[in-house]
Amino acid sequence: MDVRQLRMLRELAERGSLSAAAAALHLSPSAVSQQLAALQRAAPVPLTEKRGRRLALTAAGQALAEAAVDVAAALDRAERAVQEHLESPAAPVAVCAFHSAARAWFPPLLEAVAAAGGPPLRCSDHDVAQDDFPRLVADHDLVVAHRPSSGPPWPRRTVRVVPLLSEPMLVAHSAQHPLARSRTLRVADVADQPWIGVHEGYPLAGALQAVAVAAGRPLEVVHRINEFFVAAAVVATGRAVALLPAHTTHPDPRLVLRPLEDLDVRRSIDVLCRPEALHRRSVRQVLDLLHAVAAPPAA
Amino acid sequence: MDVRQLRMLRELAERGSLSAAAAALHLSPSAVSQQLAALQRAAPVPLTEKRGRRLALTAAGQALAEAAVDVAAALDRAERAVQEHLESPAAPVAVCAFHSAARAWFPPLLEAVAAAGGPPLRCSDHDVAQDDFPRLVADHDLVVAHRPSSGPPWPRRTVRVVPLLSEPMLVAHSAQHPLARSRTLRVADVADQPWIGVHEGYPLAGALQAVAVAAGRPLEVVHRINEFFVAAAVVATGRAVALLPAHTTHPDPRLVLRPLEDLDVRRSIDVLCRPEALHRRSVRQVLDLLHAVAAPPAA
DNA sequence: AGCGGCCCTTTAGCATCGCTTCATGGACGT
DNA sequence: ACGTCCATGAAGCGATGCTAAAGGGCCGCT
Numbered sequence: 144m145d146v147r148q149l150r151m152l153r154e155l156a157e158r159g160s161l162s163a164a165a166a167a168l169h170l171s172p173s174a175v176s177q178q179l180a181a182l183q184r185a186a187p188v189p190l191t192e193k194r195g196r197r198l199a200l201t202a203a204g205q206a207l208a209e210a211a212v213d214v215a216a217a218l219d220r221a222e223r224a225v226q227e228h229l230e231s232p233a234a235p236v237a238v239c240a241f242h243s244a245a246r247a248w249f250p251p252l253l254e255a256v257a258a259a260g261g262p263p264l265r266c267s268d269h270d271v272a273q274d275d276f277p278r279l280v281a282d283h284d285l286v287v288a289h290r291p292s293s294g295p296p297w298p299r300r301t302v303r304v305v306p307l308l309s310e311p312m313l314v315a316h317s318a319q320h321p322l323a324r325s326r327t328l329r330v331a332d333v334a335d336q337p338w339i340g341v342h343e344g345y346p347l348a349g350a351l352q353a354v355a356v357a358a359g360r361p362l363e364v365v366h367r368i369n370e371f372f373v374a375a376a377v378v379a380t381g382r383a384v385a386l387l388p389a390h391t392t393h394p395d396p397r398l399v400l401r402p403l404e405d406l407d408v409r410r411s412i413d414v415l416c417r418p419e420a421l422h423r424r425s426v427r428q429v430l431d432l433l434h435a436v437a438a439p440p441a442a
Numbered sequence: 443m444d445v446r447q448l449r450m451l452r453e454l455a456e457r458g459s460l461s462a463a464a465a466a467l468h469l470s471p472s473a474v475s476q477q478l479a480a481l482q483r484a485a486p487v488p489l490t491e492k493r494g495r496r497l498a499l500t501a502a503g504q505a506l507a508e509a510a511v512d513v514a515a516a517l518d519r520a521e522r523a524v525q526e527h528l529e530s531p532a533a534p535v536a537v538c539a540f541h542s543a544a545r546a547w548f549p550p551l552l553e554a555v556a557a558a559g560g561p562p563l564r565c566s567d568h569d570v571a572q573d574d575f576p577r578l579v580a581d582h583d584l585v586v587a588h589r590p591s592s593g594p595p596w597p598r599r600t601v602r603v604v605p606l607l608s609e610p611m612l613v614a615h616s617a618q619h620p621l622a623r624s625r626t627l628r629v630a631d632v633a634d635q636p637w638i639g640v641h642e643g644y645p646l647a648g649a650l651q652a653v654a655v656a657a658g659r660p661l662e663v664v665h666r667i668n669e670f671f672v673a674a675a676v677v678a679t680g681r682a683v684a685l686l687p688a689h690t691t692h693p694d695p696r697l698v699l700r701p702l703e704d705l706d707v708r709r710s711i712d713v714l715c716r717p718e719a720l721h722r723r724s725v726r727q728v729l730d731l732l733h734a735v736a737a738p739p740a741a
Numbered sequence: 742a743g744c745g746g747c748c749c750t751t752t753a754g755c756a757t758c759g760c761t762t763c764a765t766g767g768a769c770g771t
Numbered sequence: 772a773c774g775t776c777c778a779t780g781a782a783g784c785g786a787t788g789c790t791a792a793a794g795g796g797c798c799g800c801t
Contacts, residue, residue: 144521146445147759161778174760176779181759186524188718192580196768196777202533203524203718210516210523217509217516222443224509225485225502234501281491419487419502446788460749473789475750480788495748495797 146218148182149211151175152190152200156208160197229423236429237265239279240287241346243371244412247391248287248436255432262425270369272344277302277415284420285430291349292409303421305414305430307437311389312350312408313400315374317381320399328401334358337365339374339385350386350408357406412437445517447481448510450474451489451499455507459496528722535728536564538578539586540645542670543711546690547586547735554731561724569668571643576601576714583719584729590648591708602720604729606736607711610688611649612699614673616680619698627700633657636664638673638684649685649707656705711736 154164155175165172183190190204200208228234240248245268256264269279269286276288280302287307290297297304314333316322325332333354340351340362355362365383368374371392374385379397387400388410414433420426453463454474464471482489489503499507527533539547544567555563568578568585575587579601586606589596596603613632615621624631632653639661640646654661664682667673670691673684678696686699687709713732719725 144517146517149520160776162776170759171761172778173762173780177759180779188524188528188721189716190524193767193778198778203527206527207520207523210520214513214516214520217513218443218445221448221506221509221513224506225487225489228502228505229487417488422487461747469788470790471749472751472791476788479750492749492796497749 144185145178145182146214148178149207149214151178152182152204153208153211153215155179155191155198156200156205159199232260232262232425234423234425235263235265236261236285236423236425237267237283238285238287238429238433239267239269239283241270241289242268243388243391244287244289244437248433251436252429252433255436256429259428259432261428261432264429270345272342273346273348274344276346280415280417280420284416284423284426285433286415287412287433288346288415289410289412290346291353292411293353294349297413297415302415303418305416306411307414307434308390308412310391310410310412311402312347312386312410313389313392313402314384315378315387315392315398315400316384317379318397318399319381320384322384323399327404329405330354330357330403333384333403334360334362336363336384337382338362339366339368339377339383340364341369342367345369347386347410350410353408354386354403354406443484444477444481445513447477448506448513450477451481451503452507452510452514454478454490454497455499455504458498531559531561531724533722533724534562534564535560535584535722535724536566536582537584537586537728537732538566538568538582540569540588541567541668542687542690543586543588543736547732550735551728551732554735555728558727558731560727560731563728569644571641572645572647573643575645579714579716579719583715583722583725584732585714586711586732587645587714588709588711589645590652591710592652593648596712596714601714602717604713604715605710606713606733607689609690609709609711610701611646611685611707611709612688612691612701613683614677614686614691614697614699615683616678617696617698619680619683621683622698626703628704629653629656629702632683632702633659633661635662636682637661638665638667638676638682639663640668641666644668646685646709649709652707653685653702653705 151164151168154167155161158164158167161175161179162172165175168175179191186203186207188203189201190207191198192201193199238252245266249266253264253266256262267283271279273290276286277298279286288297292309314328322328322332322336338351341347351362351364366377368377371387375387375392375395375398377383378385379395386408389400392400414430416426421430450463450467453466454460457463457466460474460478461471464474467474478490485502485506487502488500489506490497491500492498537551544565548565552563552565555561566582570578572589575585576597578585587596591608613627621627621631621635637650639650650661650663665676667676670686674686674691674694674697676682677684678694685707688699691699713729715725720729
């Protein structure tokens with residue numbers, strides 16, 4: 144039972160002649176005639192009959208034509224099904240972020256989305272090696288990722304990148320640290336300090352590398368700590384310095400965060416997603432709210 | 443949006459892998475892959491994605507697959523639509539009969555069909571030239587027709603013929619007629635009477651012709667009257683004789699109806715219909731009841 | 742880590758199908 | 772009786788959907 148043939152039957156029913164139906168379908172009368180003949184083969188009783196020189200439907204044909212209406216309607220709905228899914232506010236939106244971004248933005252984002260009557264959120268934190276961030280888009284609609292601004296960009300082929308924030312990376316040292324005495328900080332001032340770096344391959348490894356390049360020699364990395372709040376606690380002991388993000392680091396009276404005068408070290412915080420993810424209205428809405436939430440304080 | 447492609451998508455959703463879907467559809471995996479690719483072209487977002495080495499549906503694909511269920515259901519209903527129409531007790535059955543049959547059987551048939559909970563009836567009387575009876579099946583499900591038993595049969599090619607009754611044709615003459623004095627009636631007795639015939643081409647013309655043939659000479663047909671009750675009234679005047687059917691003629695004390703001893707003149711009363719008309723349960727039911735109603739009195 | 746198997750995709754080639762054009766045969770109106 | 776309109780059938784062509792075979796990714800096994 145072919146949909147095209149059913150459509151032809153309906154057209155014949157409504158137009159009253161095979162020629163008119165063919166014209167409406169942009170086909171030759173012969174084509175319609177042949178297809179109706181094929182449809183007839185599957186039916187035990189005649190569906191059409193000649194009335195004068197026109198072709199008309201029998202009662203059985205009319206019964207079939209009426210059933211064909213439902214088929215066409217169901218097909219219409221199927222064609223819209225994907226689009227409706229894209230517009231649907233009921234489907235959850237999965238967001239993931241690296242730890243510090245998650246800590247800073249998940250709470251206000253959940254509030255904002257709820258306040259806006261947005262979709263249900265599925266939040267999860269994932270801190271992975273830089274190369275692994277793009278793969279997270281397979282399981283999450285929006286992936287908040289970061290990388291050193293000086294490093295290699297995200298692979299534009301496979302993921303869409305929406306910039307969220309460009310955040311300065313500051314040198315963090317203890318308030319009691321000798322560096323605290325100098326008014327400004329330069330690369331040369333910190334090049335010989337014991338550093339806290341991140342694990343190999345993790346996003347901000349390149350940031351510290353930029354300092355080393357500017358200093359002209361390798362830095363002494365004595366600790367490898369990915370979590371900024373852990374690193375901050377170690378920095379507070381005064382036994383090492385670290386590069387910490389300006390905005391997303393929790394204020395701590397025991398720490399001093401200062402920029403390097405002669406080197407602009409930054410990290411880029413971006414939202415990665417599959418291109419098709421942005422087709423979903425809900426995902427766009429969450430992304431917009433994420434932008435609002437992540438906007439650096441006006442002050 | 444092709445139904446076959448939607449079916450493949452559903453099968454993929456339910457079987458969990460393209461190969462399994464292909465096997466279920468009795469197709470090669472390649473065919474399914476190509477058709478799904480074609481379906482994908484019509485969608486703005488991916489419908490499938492590789493999960494491990496299997497192919498799985500995305501959320502959008504699942505939305506479409508669900509819509510495809512309705513399409514399949516509607517198609518199923520369409521395929522049954524014709525059959526259901528054939529079984530439907532609601533569709534009216536159109537019956538037509540020549541006048542005397544209509545007068546005799548329409549009332550009891552209506553009663554019988556109503557008593558049996560049968561379909562609504564559309565009765566109409568049509569007395570037409572013999573050649574025109576077969577054409578009536580275009581507008582009526584059942585056509586009660588008659589013809590001289592000795593004449594040409596109905597065209598079996600175009601219509602189905604269901605015998606209803608074989609009815610003797612009797613010579614009708616006035617009770618006061620000289621013929622009333624003879625104990626039996628033979629062809630020779632009536633060959634010289636003034637006859638009432640039917641109009642040219644009408645079904646029972648051939649019956650009178652049979653008498654003429656037996657007599658070996660043309661009969662003198664002084665009146666041409668199709669309606670038996672009109673003919674009966676004229677016969678009652680004693681001025682002419684006629685051939686009238688044995689059972690469907692209304693009893694009249696002024697008339698005598700007697701068979702010819704040496705010639706069996708009969709008419710066949712048949713039901714004509716299109717072959718497909720008998721596919722309808724309702725039509726068969728009415729036909730059965732018509733048989734019961736038309737059964738000659740047991741006496 | 743290497744390897745074999747499973748699964749999906751791609752390509753090429755083939756059979757079928759559906760369409761158009763052209764020709765034929767009825768039915769209607771003039 | 773003719774011309775017109777309508778539906779159908781035959782022939783041919785292009786498109787489509789299939790199979791088979793080759794290719795590549797992913798997994799599990801050793």
